[in-house]
Amino acid sequence: MKNEISIGLLGLGTVGSGVAKIIQQHQQDLHHKLGAQVLIGKVLVRDANKDRLSSLDPSVFTTDIEEILNDSSLDIIVEVMGGIAGAKLAIEKALRTGKQVVTANKDVMAEYGHDLLKLADAEKCDLFYEASVAGGVPIIRTLEDGLASDRISSLIGIVNGTTNFILTKMKKENMSYEDALAEATELGYAEADPSADVDGIDAARKMVILSSLAFSTEVHLDDVLVRGMKEIRDGDLELANKFGYTIKMVGSSTKDEDGIEVSVEPIFLANSHLLASVNNEFNAVYIYGDAVGETMLYGPGAGSLPTATSVVSDIIAACRNLQLGVNGKRVHSAQHERVIKPETKCFAKYCHRLLVNDEVGVLSKMTSIYSKHEASIQSVMQSPAKQVGKAELVLLTHQISRQQHLDVLSDLEGTASVISHYRIEGEETV
Amino acid sequence: MKNEISIGLLGLGTVGSGVAKIIQQHQQDLHHKLGAQVLIGKVLVRDANKDRLSSLDPSVFTTDIEEILNDSSLDIIVEVMGGIAGAKLAIEKALRTGKQVVTANKDVMAEYGHDLLKLADAEKCDLFYEASVAGGVPIIRTLEDGLASDRISSLIGIVNGTTNFILTKMKKENMSYEDALAEATELGYAEADPSADVDGIDAARKMVILSSLAFSTEVHLDDVLVRGMKEIRDGDLELANKFGYTIKMVGSSTKDEDGIEVSVEPIFLANSHLLASVNNEFNAVYIYGDAVGETMLYGPGAGSLPTATSVVSDIIAACRNLQLGVNGKRVHSAQHERVIKPETKCFAKYCHRLLVNDEVGVLSKMTSIYSKHEASIQSVMQSPAKQVGKAELVLLTHQISRQQHLDVLSDLEGTASVISHYRIEGEETV
Structure with missing residues (x-):
C-alpha cells in the first residue's frame, strides 16, 4: 500500500x-x-x-x-x-x-x-x-461492468453535444442552422472549425469506441456509415414533426447473426422514444440488452x-x-471476429422526400420504381412544392434493406430529385 | 487463479x-x-x-x-x-x-x-x-465508481415501477387508480398485497440505500419522509397538467451544509424535466453532482x-x-456523520389545493394565514367546486420551508379543508 x-x-x-x-x-x-x-x-x-x-x-x-x-x-x-x-x-x-x-x-x-x-x-x-x-456519462464503465453479464444487441446514442444543441435550437426556437451554430460557438459548445461535429466524424469515433466494447470486437472508423447535418434540408424538421418524429443526429450500432452495423446520421426518431427528449448539449446512450431490456444513460457530453x-x-x-497491485488485469482482447453486415441485411424504415413534376401519372411512375425493388411503401403524401409545376412527395417505407433504399434512390434519378432521406427509428406516435 | x-x-x-x-x-x-x-x-x-x-x-x-x-x-x-x-x-x-x-x-x-x-x-x-x-439499472456501481470523483448534492428518482406504471396509466389513458392497479397486478408489476409499493415503503428502502451510498453516511428508514399514493385525489393529475407538471412518485435525497433530507412522495414534477418522461414500469435516477452536473440512469426496475x-x-x-485475490477491499465505512436536516431548513415550492366556503373575503382570510407564516404565494387560482356553496383554491407558493408549509396547512384547518398538497420540482413549462 x-x-x-x-x-x-x-x-x-x-x-x-x-x-x-x-x-x-x-x-x-x-x-x-x-x-x-x-x-x-x-x-x-x-x-x-x-x-x-x-x-x-x-x-x-x-x-x-x-x-x-x-x-x-x-x-x-x-x-x-x-x-x-x-x-x-x-x-x-x-x-x-x-x-x-x-x-x-x-x-x-x-x-x-x-x-x-x-x-x-x-x-x-x-x-x-x-x-x-x-x-460526464459513465458509459464505458457501464458496458464493461454494469452490463457485463448481458449481451448487448444494439446501442443508439446522441453522442455529440454540438449537433444536439443545434438541432434543439432549430426545433424548439425555429432558429436557422447558421444562427444555432453561431450560438453553439459563442457558448463554447462548437469549435472554431465545427466540421468534425456537424459532419458526424466526432460521433463516428465515439461509436467506434462504444461498438468495439459493446460487441467485444474490433470496429474501425471505416466501418461506420457517416452522414452529416448538411443532409438536413429546409422543412425537414417540420415534416418529421408532422409524422410524430424528431430529427436527431444519432449514432447506431447493432449486432445480430449477420454481423455488425454502425452508423452516424440524422434520423427520424419517434417522439415517444426517450432519446427524443434529450435536448440541448446533453448526450445519452440507449442500450438494448438481451436480458436487461432497455436502459439509458444521460448526462453532459462535454465541459x-x-x-x-x-x-x-x-x-x-x-x-x-x-x-x-492488480493493474492491467482486464481482458481487452476482442472475443469475436469483426464481421460487418452487408447492406442487403441492414433493415430499417425510411422516409424519402422527393421533388417531382406535378403531372398526371407521376405517382404511378414513382411507386413502380419502389415495386421494382420490392420496397414496400407504408404511406405517400403529395403536396404542392414552392416551384411552379413541381410537387413534393413524401414516402414512408415499411422495413426494407439499406440496399433496397439505395437502389430506389438511385433509380429515382431522372424521374425525381431526392430532397432528403432519413432512416426511421421507433414507433410514430401520431 | x-x-x-x-x-x-x-x-x-x-x-x-x-x-x-x-x-x-x-x-x-x-x-x-x-x-x-x-x-x-x-x-x-x-x-x-x-x-x-x-x-x-x-x-x-x-x-x-x-x-x-x-x-x-x-x-x-x-x-x-x-x-x-x-x-x-x-x-x-x-x-x-x-x-x-x-x-x-x-x-x-x-x-x-x-x-x-x-x-x-x-x-x-x-x-x-x-x-x-x-x-436492471447499474446505479450502485455508478455512484461507487462512475461518479467516485464527484460530490453528489442531490438524487431524485423514480425507484418503484409499480406506482410509476399506475400513474402512467392514470395520466395517459385516464384510468382510475383501481383499474390501473388491477392491470399492474395482472401484468405481474404489483404484488397481491401492493401496500409496500403504493404506500411508498419500497421506494423509501431504496432511497435509504442510495442516500447512504451517495452521501457516505448512515441513513435509516426512519429518516425518510414517506407519503403514499393515497395522497393523490381525483382531479389532481389534471390540475398538475394545467400548470405544466406531471405527478410522479419520486424519491428525493439532498445534502447541503445543514444536513440530509430524504423523502418519498407524489410530487408535481415539471414536464420539461427528463424524469417526467419516464413512463410505465421503468425506473430512473437523476443525479446532481457538483462537478458532473446532471446525469440520469434509466432502465427496467424489476423483472x-x-x-x-x-x-x-x-x-x-x-x-x-x-x-x-482482492475481495473485500472496498471502503464501506461512512465518511460523514449522519445529520438530518430540520424541517425549517428544507426548502421547496408547494401546491396547496383547498376547499373553502364560496363567500366574500375568503381569499383574504386564506392569504393572511400564509402571510402570518411569511409563506410567499406565487399564484392563486379560484374555481367553483362540485359542492354547492364551496369553491376550490389552488395556491402555488414560492420557496418556503417544509416547516412553513406544515404550519400553514395546520393553521388553515377550520377555514379551509386541504384536498391535497404537493412539493414542486423543476421549472414549469407553461
Missing part, C-alpha cells in the same frame, strides 16, 4: 484544469477512498511561465513531455493534451515504462484503441478512457468539470488497482 | 431462475472475461422434487440452507430468497465463513446494510447489492432477467476479485 500516488498530467487545458481542480478539492474524499494521498507531481504545459488560475505549485510545470514520461516517481499518466500522433506516442511510452494511463482522447482511442489496449495488456498496465465518450469527473473516476480506479 | 468458481444460489424464484439462466447461457462469455468456469454448485429450493423448467442438474437442489452455507467448495453465495430475518442470517453466516456475497435484497440492505457492509469489511469479503435498487443481469454483473465482479 502506497501512502502517496503521484500523477503526471499531460495538458492543462479545459479538461486538464478541471482534473487538477477536482483532485485538489477532493483530497480528503480521495484519502478516505484510497488510503493514500493523490498528488499532482508534474504537469505538461505549453508555457511554464504563463499566469495560471490553478493553485498548483509552479514547480510542477514543465514544457518537456520527456521529463514527465521519464519520471519514475509518477504512477499514473493522465493524457488530456489532445491531438493524435503525439498523444499516441505519449500513451505508448507511458505504458512501456509501466505507468498506468488515463486518457480522455477519443481520436486516439478510435484510431489506435485496439493496439493501445493490447499494449496495456502486454505491459500489465491499466488504460482507462471513460472520458473519451460522452464526457471541463463533467469530463474531468470521468477522468478522475478513472484515476481512482487506477489508484485502487495500484493499492491492490 | 481458479479454473472453476462455484456459486451457491439461495432461491430459485423470479430472480434466481433468471440468474441460473444467464450463467448457463453465457458460459463462454464468462470464461472469456474471467479465465474460469462459473458453475452453479448448489441451489436452495422449497421443494427439491418439484419439476423445474431450468436445465440445472437436479443434484444441485437442496431444501437445507445449512448444507449450502457449510459447503466450503462454494466461493460465492447469491441471496435471492427474499424476506428479512432469514436472509440476514444467511448473509452473515456466509460472510463469517469467508464467502463472497451477492444479494438482490433491498429490505435487508435498507435495514441492516450498514452492519452487513461492516461485517463484510471485517471478514475481508465482498458484499455486492446492485440488484437491490432499480433492477426476472433485468434484475438477474445486475446480480450476474455483481457475480462477475466478485469472480474478478477472487481471481486477483
